[in-house]
Amino acid sequence: MKSLLRACAVPALSIALLSSAALTAAPSVAFAEADPAFAATTLSLSAYGEARADPDMATITLGVENTGPTAADAMQANAAQMNRVVAALKKAGLEPRDLQTSNLSLNPQYVYEQNQPPKLTGYQASNQVTVTVRDLGRLGAVVDAVVAAGATNVSNISFGLSNPVSAENTARIAAVKALQDKASLYANATGYRISRLVNLSEGGGTSIEPPRPKVFAMAARADAATPVETGQVKVRVDITGLFEMSH
Incomplete structure (x- = not known):
């Protein structure tokens, strides 16, 4: 009778262990079936597109620096001179919204001699304004x-676009074309074909790269206008796509 009980106990234990293993494995099987990465072969790629356009606006920084024996003298001279500059900008047709003070500073000036303490010689005041010019034909004259x-x-x-939407959309179309071409290349190289586009996302924003002016210098003669080369601005859009592939 004892031997019969021993013989029955072993299968019962085995059944219990199998049941426990089955219960433990069940979540893994369900997770594998739910995760699309296990259900299909996917391809994640990035691409970018660019477009070039003629700029229609420019920003430029203009400044005035003055020195004086005291801080008040330097600031007063700077204010008077800067008021004349701002008046000239307004007379040239620039609107108040296109003028913005970008830097204002006052610093002591010292002379340094060997084995001597620094000697205060006066103060330097500086005022800078950033100007937006919306008529590039008048930039040199301004x-x-x-x-x-x-x-x-x-x-x-720097040069830019007052409304970059058209150039951005052209860059977006170029980016999508580049992404599709890249996906087809990878699919063909690995023996797959593209079934569908699962996800498409654009980067954190478009970037506009202004051209570097070829010439921007003060005219040597009073009757010569300052020459400015505007070039073209470059607009770039970055995108990322996820494709599903199949044989």
């Missing part, structure tokens, strides 16, 4: 006018 009014610094010119 620069000449502000220099004649007292601007001592002209820098940081």
